[in-house]
Structures are given as structure tokens and as C-alpha cells.
Amino acid sequence: MSDESDPIEAGLRTEGVRVTRQRLAILHVLREATDHPRAEDILARAKEQDPSVSQATVYRTLSVLEKAGTVLRNEFDGAGARYELAEGGHHDHLIDLDTGAVIEFHSDKIERLQAEIAAELGYEIEWHRLELYGRKSGRRR
Ligand SMILES: [Zn+2]
Known part of the structure; x- marks a missing residue:
């Protein structure tokens, strides 16, 4: 092994x-x-x-x-x-509130937007963590 x-x-x-x-x-x-x-x-x-x-x-x-x-x-x-x-590159997570499932995603748009916001505030991002919490559209509570 x-x-x-x-x-x-x-x-x-x-x-x-x-x-x-x-x-x-x-x-x-x-x-x-x-x-x-x-x-x-x-x-x-x-x-x-x-x-x-x-x-x-x-x-x-x-x-x-x-x-x-x-x-x-x-x-x-x-x-x-x-x-x-930790291998596999940077990604963010969406957590399904009903099932606890964790879905990985990566968005160049979001990455760019975050860098822009930080730059406007005079910062460079070292790292970030983004979590979205949601329910599948149309699923009843
Ligand atoms: Zn992950």
C-alpha cells in the first residue's frame, strides 16, 4: 500500500x-x-x-x-x-440545507469580482472562503 x-x-x-x-x-x-x-x-x-x-x-x-x-x-x-x-485547486462550496450535501464550484467571475473589491479597498487577497447555503429550487420546506 x-x-x-x-x-x-x-x-x-x-x-x-x-x-x-x-x-x-x-x-x-x-x-x-x-x-x-x-x-x-x-x-x-x-x-x-x-x-x-x-x-x-x-x-x-x-x-x-x-x-x-x-x-x-x-x-x-x-x-x-x-x-x-487540499489538492485539486481552489474551489468554493454550496451546502444543501436539506440534505447536507456539499457541492463544489469555481467561478472566474466571482474570483475576479472579489479581487476587484479588495483592490478598491486597497488590498490584495491572500485567501478567501466562500460558502453558499441553499435549497434546491422548488423544494418545499
Ligand atoms: Zn471542497
């Missing part, structure tokens, strides 16, 4: 993070995930691969990966922390 050429694993080793079998299982779960899983979802999926993965390992590993810049922790309003790999 260990692959020396994997850039994430290589990056972790560079950061001095010990790449254990449990951490590899957690990384694998994050790679396969398309749904911005919660820590408990990651635990359940990682256990399927390696039953020795514990809740403590998941929390510790997520925190280590977050510090190493490998994992992004999203604190969506009312949805708790949800995780994703």
Missing part, C-alpha cells in the same frame, strides 16, 4: 510525519471521498480497510495532515467539521 512516489506521502515524510498503516488508510479514504466526509465518516470507512484504526488515530491524523497542509478542514455552519484533500 505504501508508495514512495506518492506526493502526499512524500510531503508528509518531508514534514517529519510518520506514515503509518493507519494513516495510509485514512489518506486512502480521503482520496476516494467525493462528499467532504466528517471525522466519524472517515473513521467508519478507514475501519473497513484496517480495523485497528481508532477514533483517536483519526482525530490525531486529521490534525497532523491539516497542519502539514495536506487536508482542508471546512467548518460549514451547522454541519460540523468536514474534510477534504
